[in-house]
Amino acid sequence: MSFPWLTWLVFFPLAGAALIMLLPATANRAIRLWSTVIAVAEMVFSLPLWWRFVPDQAGWQFEEKRAWLPALGASYHLGMDGVSLMLVLLTTVLTAVAVIGAWSAVDKRPREFFALLLALEAGMLGTFLCLDLLLFYVFWEAMLIPMYLLIGVWGGQRRIYAAVKFFLYTMAGSVLMLVAILWLYYLQRAATGVATFDLDAFYALAIAPSTQQWLFLAFAVAFAIKVPMFPFHTWLPDAHVEAPTAGSVILAAILLKMGTFGFLRYAIPLFPNASAQFAPWIAGLAIVGIIYGALVAMVQPDLKKLVAYSSVSHLGFCMLGLYAMNAQGLAGAMMQMLNHGVSTGALFLLVGVIYERRHTRAISDFGGLWKPMPVYGAVFLVVLLSSIGLPGTNGFVGEFLVLLGTFRVHPIWAAWASSGVILSALYMLWMFQRVMFGPVTHVENEKLPDLSRRERLVFAPLLILIFWMGVMPQPILARMQPTLDRTLRLAEVRAAMSAHARPVRLDAAPMPVPGEGARP
């Protein structure tokens, strides 16, 4: 077995977190320094994958598999495909950025704060990389804990409400997914006599459409809440507004991707028939989300809330692309996920910058900021443009592909969704106008310091990404293409073979002899 890249990738931050906890709580500088070192090291460590990854190979790469719970048939199975490669890179980069960005933001208990950030990173990477349903659920849920603490301890006024709401809402969604996972597991066992949680095994299992409906719904709700899709989104504004900047960045940039990733990796390939059956509903909700999110964002008095609702709108595009179920749609959705990660992450960082200086997020407390802080204004402008999908920035590629893909299956959907393009320009520019332009309305703002060297360092990589992904997305697309094609093919094949499958009684197969169990 070659070098276990992925295991290192997942557990290095965890070890780092432990290391941080060993430092004295008062050693502020050392804590910041070391956490930065660890986060950056993780990033550097993840970069080689970009080259080592074989672009035109659909299957898992860097695969690792060890027995975990033989008695149940759960295994420690990690693997990477084009999609997870991108999301992993996004994670490592954004985490590094967030850590550096949080240097001055956190004054209270920095040790625990940074340790939790790193632990969170580990959890997220695990979620992206695991190929075992039980393991997936473990990471999926475990991830909530650090985020919950980040919001609850370092958050704003209503942090406790937000934290608890975040935790409960997400969990309420996922427990049903757990039931569905267990159901799948026993279904597998009843149908094939093999007890395993391995994803590949389920990719090969035919599931009766009638069964698929329920399983799909269970999965879909869990993911939809995470995305968040339209009716399930209300935890997001609270969580975002209350979370500390780094928290919001991670939350927006990566955590939300879990949902869409889940659809792409689990819900669609596993339950293609049900997925197709519910596609109109999901696409409809996605479109509603696009427009609704934009409209609500438009009238927000609070910068973070505005960005939060814009996330709802953007992720609507992702869902729409996914459910276009064609090459452009999926690729667009993936691009949109990455873009949203970069742009919205940057937006939250930007909000954080002025929040640090003024300790308010109300748009009305600003105005004319361009005069005191022109560099900040310029950065803000670029990020904002990428967020409204101006061609030449990353945002455009994603939105365009999504809409194109959608248009080919359903022009009307595309037309509705495209109106989001107008609205996004509307609310973003209006916000920008109120914050940046006009005369300086508050005396406190007249002497605001412009971006510091560290802050510029934070934004530099993001700006580079924004333009690079906008101008030359081909390398990224090329790496994801085989995986996406595979997903589509998988969906078709499974749909065909499941179409006539009969429902199976779960207790059809005998209980495996204790001790043996899984024989994948």
Add this chain to the structure above:
Amino acid sequence: MIPLSWSLILSALVFGIGLIGVLVRRNALIIFMSIELMLNSANLVFVAFARAMNSIDGQVFVFFVMTVAAAEVAVGLAIIVNLFRLRETVFVDEINLLKN
């Protein structure tokens, strides 16, 4: 030779009376006595069945039950005495520090 059903019905009556006693009285001692009645009704069932199938086990069982009852009474009365010392009452409807 007494039919089994007679003893069973009788025991059921006694059991019921004991049960009612527990439910309607508020004096811990009386409640306790009613519980004793319930135990004894059980004993009656044992003896009746032992008689019916002419086996000794039932009676032995009764013997054990009496031992248990004795033990319970000892501890129970101790608790009640202690209660009275602390609160000058043995009325269970005056005792609800712990609730909800």
Add this chain to the structure above:
Amino acid sequence: MNLVPPPTLLAVDWYALGAVLALSVGAMLLLLLEFVPKKPDSNRAAIVSLITLAAAGWSVFHVRGTARSLFGGMFVHDSFSVFFTLLFCSVAAVSVLLSWDYLKRTRIHQTEYYMLLLSATLGMILMAASNDLITVFLGLELMSIALYVMVGFRRGQLESNEAALKYFLLGAFASGFLLYGIALLYGATGTTNIAAMSAFVADSPLKENPLLIVGGLLLLTGFAFKVAAVPFHMWTPDAYEGAPTTVTAFMSAGAKAAGFAALLRVVLHSLGGVHEYWTPVLTAIAMLTMTVGNISALLQTSVKRMLAYSSIAHAGYLLVAVVAGGPEGASAALFYLAVYSAMNVGAFGVLALLGRGQEERVLVADLAGLGFRQPLIGLAMTVFMLSLGGIPPTAGFMGKVYLFGVALRAGLVPLVIVGVLNSVVSVFYYLRITVAMYMDEPRGEPTQVSWAVPAAIALLACLALTLWWGVQAHQLLLQAQRSVTGLM
């Protein structure tokens, strides 16, 4: 005169009886040692009882491989009883470690306390290890009487005494039903031996034997009372809250486990033949128990009471496994019991450390800001809470996964749905603890923590187990699955 020859015991039988012997001897030894003068603050009693428990556990573990039935099935030694014996001994040992310093703080007589603790353990073991309703009943009474006393141990204290009274009166009341049930079963089947009973039930012409039904039902209520299942649960919060915290820890894990051990033996074994009769009843009870337990815990202000309700809820989860039945159900129950004991004892153990001298600080508010001032306490409590709520990567999660999976396979979908939703509800109040510890600012003077090495060891042990079983439960899983093979 037909004299039945006295029982002949092999060496292995002596080992098998080792737990019983060791515990009885230990208990008496403790009393005898009273005549040897000792320093006022000596830990002799604690040490002796630890040794006793170790001996008990070891001797049974030593012959874990064999299956023996002694005294005509009055006492059985099989994988099932081994599992529970070890469980009870470890729970008792942890409780001893927790009580070590607690007793001194609260000025509780050590000798009697430990003597009763050992006897209660003995009672539990009998409940798990006996194949005859007589012994089950005696074991249950032994345990209960010891616990009545332990609950009321702080004589000078109104709550403690009140708790004891309630627990005692209702306990006696319940054992009245239990006894009556046994009597009817004896009448219906002509025996009190569980094996014989199941044989009878298996080949009895009519399953519609009313005596059997009523008897089994009353028996059920008796056990349901011990495991605190709704609507026979109402003593639990009061007793748990009033009892000395270490006692609460001990009984919350031990007594419940013992109740389930007996329940499993009886319901799955002796009444296994008429299992379908119990399924609807048990299903209803399980649903009620989970829901009522969690719902009532939502608004509690006292952590101790809240945990009491949570233990009711957990009884509900365990009942799901019982309903699922079969070897898988039983093994799920065993697995969950082990997990539950670790995390629940741990949680109460944390509470036992809070406060100085006589006072006990068990309000949610008392935990404010504790997480950062006492990192270990914070970490431990957080892990226990998450585990109780069934959040990975903790043991509680694994337990729920296995348990609900089994239930799902048995086709109990509604039960499973109710279960998982309940666990979401439960997370709400478990989170409140973490909120208090990490997110609230302490009001008034901060809660003191009375550290003691033994207690710390105990906590760390629980913590380690809770985490380890969360990430690698394979061994425990195997044990749970193997331990029920003897039962069926």
Add this chain to the structure above:
Amino acid sequence: MTLPVLWIIPALPLAAVALNLLLGDRLGRRGTAWLACGAVGTAFLFALRAVLMLAARPEADRALVETVWTWMRVGDFSVDVSFLLDPLSAVMVLVVTGVGFLIHVYSVGYMAHEASFRRFFLYLNLFMFAMLTLVLADNFLVMFVGWEGVGLCSYLLIGFWYERPAAAEAGKKAFVVNRIGDFGFLLGMFMLFAWGGSLKYERVFAIAPHVFTGAAGLTAITIATLLLFLGATGKSAQIPLYTWLPDAMEGPTPVSALIHAATMVTAGVYMVARCHVLFQLAPTTLEVVAVVGAATALLAATIGIAQNDIKRVLAYSTVSQLGYMFMACGVGAFTAGIFHLMTHAFFKALLFLGAGSVIHALSGEQDLRRMGGLAKRLPWTHATVLIATLAIAGIPPFAGFFSKDEILAGAFASGHYGVWLVGVVVATITAFYMFRMYILCFQGPSRLSHEAEHHLHESPPSMIGPLVALALLSIVGGWVGPPLQEGGHAFERWLKPVFESGAHEASAVHLAPGTEWALIALSVVAAIAGIVIAFRLYLQSPASGTALQERFSFFHRMWVNKYRVDEFYDAVVVRPLAAFANWCWRFWDTSVVDGTVNGVGYTLEGASALVRLFQTGFVGTYALFFALGVAALLLHFLTH
């Protein structure tokens, strides 16, 4: 080594932008100016070189294509970043770089005292880059990059003086309105791809006639072209999306000259001309284009009559002239459209720069009512502006005459007599209000305020130079396309390779010389009439002018208030949208969606409080519940 031919042209301004950003304030004003102008100047030279190379090629394959890299390739969809130079884009690129260069030079003088001098040229270069990308694009997507890019730059430049709320507001309005157009453009592209399977011009145009067949095809192409045209109306300020352009005058005057007169606003016309193949497949659309163009021309012209802000007058005239161009495209006279585009670029840029010069001279005064009599004080400005005014009025031999005449001819020839009539009327009105402006500004008594009088001075050479250059162009610019040429005039022949591919070329349908002479005469007369009226009303007897205003006060008010279109949009679109958004948030999101979520919590807590009532703490109660439980169980077995 051979120099790159095409991509270097947009690359140069971009490089200037990059340098500007990197070096920052280290390069002073002088450096900045040199960098910016140098880049654009060089770009012009490269453009010239490229066009010469193009001209050298045989007419058959007059198209240079340069693929730089693959942008995206997803499934069957693939787009490259590639550039195309054909006669059409050649005209555009020369106009853009040429006029652009002059305006850059002019700006150096005009913005000399501006604090953020560097930022201005940064934006300006960025705009050049975007505009060149737009015109040189080889496929719709790259064009869209430029399309939105110029939109962005106009947003930035309009809001250049960001501290003026009006400016910021105008910038936002421009961008958003453009976005509405882009929405159409985007969907249009999708349709083209969905049917044509590509976004590359030549592929789409080659395949279009074969795929868009039958009723379905006709509907599809009509919808597609209408959507594209929606994009054009946004960019080129046509009905219904023209309202942003007048407000755009908040920007610095050179910006108005460059973006809102010469180049950007003509992008729509360029796009329609570029897609003439598609438009000719959809006659309905062409009609729409023609009508919209005519309507816009008329509407804007009438409003232009009543404006007192010199820049706004010019703005409306721009809108109206753009209407002319669309009119041309609509009647199928694409050549004429492009021709007018070019000439208009010259004289309208000149007019704006002239106006800028005046404003500069009057230290910021823009109101015609406080000008007058400047002819002698600002000789150069006066001369050049006069030329431009004549050109726009359509007086031979100035540039405007030729192009405008050709448009009218085209309209007449293709049988759009209504359109033609409107054209003539608008010609008159144009001549009228342009001369009104000229007179109020340069002739008659001086109405200057005192200190304006005091600082009054002719502009520096760096500003006068461009004025002169443009003046020359405004004169000779039209001579490339004199009427009455057999086989079309030079300009037409140059564009032939592009437009002949179209089904039928209107301007190719030549009228009888007699008719054409008549038309020429008529339009000239119309123009002169307008001029004469202007002189009478504003120079000789202003009284009668005011009297006339009283007489037609209704129209006058209407024109002054710009037909209240802005207010209309505000009431019909903006306010309802905002109200709906607020409802979505305050009621729906907060109360309904989130209310449900919290509701669950409250319900549970209520249930908790309820359940806890049973926990009375009395042993009796507990025993009672126990007994009840037993009773219930017994009942169950009794009933089952």
Add this chain to the structure above:
Amino acid sequence: MTPYLFIGFAALLVTSSLLVILHRNPVTSALFLVLAFCSLAGIYLLLQAEFVGMVQIIVYAGAIMVLFLFVIMYLNLSHDIESGVQIALRRGTGWLVGAVVVAEGLALVGRHWFPGPFLEAIPGPRVGNTQQIGQALYTRYLFPFEITSMLLLVAMVGLIVIAKGRTAPPAAGDSGGPR
């Protein structure tokens, strides 16, 4: 003859136990309980369980009830006078529920009477009842018998722990127990 005796004892048992739970004065109730136990012992005799009957009288009626009486005297309890509507309510529900439980049980058993496996069990030769029990106790039931010893020990210890010494009612306020 036996049936009549049985009926007599039964009547006595029922009435006395009813009086146990009905009578106001604890002492009287206790005495009625003694009576109930004695009549139960009589029934045991009729069921040919002499040993159990004797033990019933000696242990129960003797030891246990004496303990009860002692405690009652020691606490010299007044009559517990109960009044008020919720008391009556409790009474009503109590009687109702109790009756319902018994009725249901009887109905269930009576629905179709299945008297277990003992019909074929023929009453064997009358052996000395006490002797049999003794044999059983020390052979088959050796193990439980030993357990009972433990049980009694525990009870003893518990009794001492809880009841020994005086426990003054805690001064108001310092009940620093669980809140």
